Amino acid sequence: MTSTLLIVQFALAIILTIVILLQKSSSIGLGAYSGSNDSLFGAKGPANFLTKATMALGLIFVINTVALGYLYNEQRNQSAVDSIKTDSLIPATPITQTEPSAPAAPTAAPVPTVPENK
Secondary structure: OHHHHHHHHHHHHHHHHHHHHHOOOOOOHHHHHOOOHHHHHOOOOOHHHHHHHHHHHHHHHHHHHHHHHHHHHHOOOOOOHHHOOOOOOOOOOOOOOOOOOOOOOOOOOOOOOOOOOO
């Protein structure tokens, strides 16, 4: 769900930028490259249509931003560590060995002692 809303957010940002740049300004923006705007948008030109489109896209952009923030906040406490199955990594009961792992060292024969002369 969040990945879909994130893609919609990028598309809205691009479309909103284009609609804002198409509006008439002191340097005319991108509207200078689109030719005759009067025939495309009507007798009054694109001002009324682009203003309404900007308001609608801006509202959708803000609602989408709030929805993304809410959904990401819901996932904030989830972690990848929480989904690890520990029963497969650590045995449930400890393994005990009944036999020693190495053979016992051989016992040496008692060494005879030499009596000391006094």
